[in-house]
Amino acid sequence: xxxxxxxxxxxxxxxxxxxxxxxxxxxxxxxxxxxxxxxxxxxxxxxxxxxxxxxxxxxxxxxxxxxxxxxxxxxxxxxxxxxxxxxxxxxxxxxxxxxxxxxxxxxxxxxxxxxxxxxxxxxxxxxxxxxxxxxxxxxxxxxxxxxxxxxxxxxxxxxxxxxxxxxxxxxxxxxxxxxxxxxxxxxxxxxxxxxxxxxxxxxxxxxxxxxxxxxxxxxxxxxxxxxxxxxxxxxxxxxxxxxxxxxxxxxxxxxxxx
Amino acid sequence: xxxxxxxxxxxxxxxxxxxxxxxxxxxxxxxxxxxxxxxxxxxxxxxxxxxxxxxxxxxxxxxxxxxxxxxxxxxxxxxxxxxxxxxxxxxxxxxxxxxxxxxxxxxxxxxxxxxxxxxxxxxxxxxxxxxxxxxxxxxxxxxxxxxxxxxxxxxxxxxxxxxxxxxxxxxxxxxxxxxxxxxxxxxxxxxxxxxxxxxxxxxxxxxxxxxxxxxxxxxxxxxxxxxxxxxxxxxxxxxxxxxxxxxxxxxxxxxxxxxxxxxxxxxxxxxxxxx
Numbered sequence: 001x002x003x004x005x006x007x008x009x010x011x012x013x014x015x016x017x018x019x020x021x022x023x024x025x026x027x028x029x030x031x032x033x034x035x036x037x038x039x040x041x042x043x044x045x046x047x048x049x050x051x052x053x054x055x056x057x058x059x060x061x062x063x064x065x066x067x068x069x070x071x072x073x074x075x076x077x078x079x080x081x082x083x084x085x086x087x088x089x090x091x092x093x094x095x096x097x098x099x100x101x102x103x104x105x106x107x108x109x110x111x112x113x114x115x116x117x118x119x120x121x122x123x124x125x126x127x128x129x130x131x132x133x134x135x136x137x138x139x140x141x142x143x144x145x146x147x148x149x150x151x152x153x154x155x156x157x158x159x160x161x162x163x164x165x166x167x168x169x170x171x172x173x174x175x176x177x178x179x180x181x182x183x184x185x186x187x188x189x190x191x192x193x194x195x196x197x198x199x200x201x202x203x204x205x206x207x208x209x210x211x212x213x214x215x216x217x218x219x220x221x222x223x224x225x226x227x228x229x230x231x232x233x234x235x236x237x238x239x240x241x242x243x244x245x246x247x248x249x250x251x252x253x254x255x256x257x258x
Numbered sequence: 259x260x261x262x263x264x265x266x267x268x269x270x271x272x273x274x275x276x277x278x279x280x281x282x283x284x285x286x287x288x289x290x291x292x293x294x295x296x297x298x299x300x301x302x303x304x305x306x307x308x309x310x311x312x313x314x315x316x317x318x319x320x321x322x323x324x325x326x327x328x329x330x331x332x333x334x335x336x337x338x339x340x341x342x343x344x345x346x347x348x349x350x351x352x353x354x355x356x357x358x359x360x361x362x363x364x365x366x367x368x369x370x371x372x373x374x375x376x377x378x379x380x381x382x383x384x385x386x387x388x389x390x391x392x393x394x395x396x397x398x399x400x401x402x403x404x405x406x407x408x409x410x411x412x413x414x415x416x417x418x419x420x421x422x423x424x425x426x427x428x429x430x431x432x433x434x435x436x437x438x439x440x441x442x443x444x445x446x447x448x449x450x451x452x453x454x455x456x457x458x459x460x461x462x463x464x465x466x467x468x469x470x471x472x473x474x475x476x477x478x479x480x481x482x483x484x485x486x487x488x489x490x491x492x493x494x495x496x497x498x499x500x501x502x503x504x505x506x507x508x509x510x511x512x513x514x515x516x517x518x519x520x521x522x523x524x525x526x527x528x529x530x531x532x533x
Contacts, residue, residue: 008265009265010263010264010265010273010275010329011263012261012262012263020263020275022329042302045296045297045299045301045302045303048297048328049297049328052328052329073303074299074303074306075261075263075275075298075299075306077261079307080303080307080506155504161467161500161501161504162466162467162498162500163466163469163497163498164466164498166498166505170505170507170508171505173506174505174506176504177301177302177303177504178302178303178506179506237502237504238296238301238502240295
């Protein structure tokens with residue numbers, strides 16, 4: 001176990017070495033590797049531990065894994081307000097190429113939570129993914145934008161957090177925890193769920209928010225998981241999401257696809 | 259600016275990112291400690307933004323995860339938590355020294371990070387300064403007066419209280435928290451005095467998010483007496499900000515403050531080294 005963890009490597013990759021990645025090697029059992037696509041903003045920080053645990057679990061079961069941060073997020077280069085959807089999709093393709101390079105080719109699967117799921121699905125063709133496991137993928141971009149706006153509106157008057165309510169000016173260009181841009185807002189407003197036409201599994205939390213409620217044709221294929229991440233709860237911004245049922249479900253579906 | 263990721267430490271169990279300025283300085287570098295259980299990027303990426311700001315000004319930085327936090331594993335050594343924290347920060351200093359040539363360090367810690375910065379600064383001679391954000395401090399008579407008096411005199415507070423009696427408002431549920439028992443004030447005061455005697459520069463920053471125990475810049479004197487007059491001590495109270503600096507404007511004000519403080523106490527000289 002210790003030797004395996006020592007072999008896990010943090011590094012920068014991609015053009016200009018702008019993207020941060022963490023490679024979890026594994027003895028090649030099936031020839032398949034897994035790319036973990038993170039969610040966006042505060043959700044990325046809340047899911048960090050869960051992604052690390054999933055990476056360990058997959059590597060232990062013989063699937064090499066690459067975790068990474070999009071440009072403008074985590075340890076990758078770029079300011080937070082520089083995060084944009086087209087670049088995000090390009091980063092998925094760059095990360096997929098990096099993972100192929102490191103594990104030596106073969107099949108590639110992806111797991112993503114929230115916008116991470118959408119990014120994997122939307123970039124599936126260019127990244128040459130063979131399957132995607134999505135968790136609470138965003139089905140309605142406009143609902144997500146409304147949700148972030150509503151959370152920010154609640155945040156500024158949260159007297160559990162601030163001594164006095166904050167003026168609109170202090171929060172006008174932000175979503176919880178991060179600067180945003182008009183470009184990103186427009187891009188997310190247009191966001192719809194894309195069926196990649198490849199193997200896919202749809203994990204949904206026990207009480208999904210409006211932005212991730214699955215309609216047809218996905219609803220009949222969804223797999224309920226006993227986890228309550230409280231994506232839309234402004235009191236949960238600093239709470240890490242840890243869930244054994246989610247880890248188990250993600251691992252099981254990825255193993256089945258491998 | 260140049261960033262590089264490392265696995266390091268006595269047991270190669272630690273993970274961190276070194277940030278270097280365009281021209282490598284050989285003076286003082288900053289080490290950013292975990293804020294509670296948040297991984298090395300910091301709350302809402304505060305540590306990334308701060309590290310890059312300092313890199314652009316000429317300082318080297320290392321943001322890293324302490325043992326068992328974020329991407330770092332356990333060291334496998336049989337150490338108490340305080341001993342492990344010290345060992346981890348010493349490993350971090352060694353890495354930043356190897357990468358940048360820095361031999362003295364400023365620690366930056368928020369919340370439990372402030373406690374860890376305090377305990378390390380107290381014992382390690384290489385620490386030249388520290389930022390303690392929402393760190394040590396205790397409730398005082400003045401704090402209670404400032405907290406309760408306005409509420410006693412406020413008509414709206416009384417109205418709310420009566421309204422609440424009629425319709426009970428659900429309090430925010432208590433979240434599970436990992437908390438470390440703080441040191442007794444007398445010991446904190448003695449240790450701070452010892453650090454100042456050694457010449458350390460100390461910056462205490464409190465946010466409105468901890469008004470339950472600290473609610474005015476004057477309270478530092480109420481807590482630590484004449485230490486407040488020491489020329490190497492500075493104290494700030496960011497009343498508007500919350501504990502984790504969730505608003506980007508508050509983070510920018512904090513970054514401006516840190517940059518200004520560093521420039522004052524550890525200026526980068528024209529020859530490429532900080533004084």
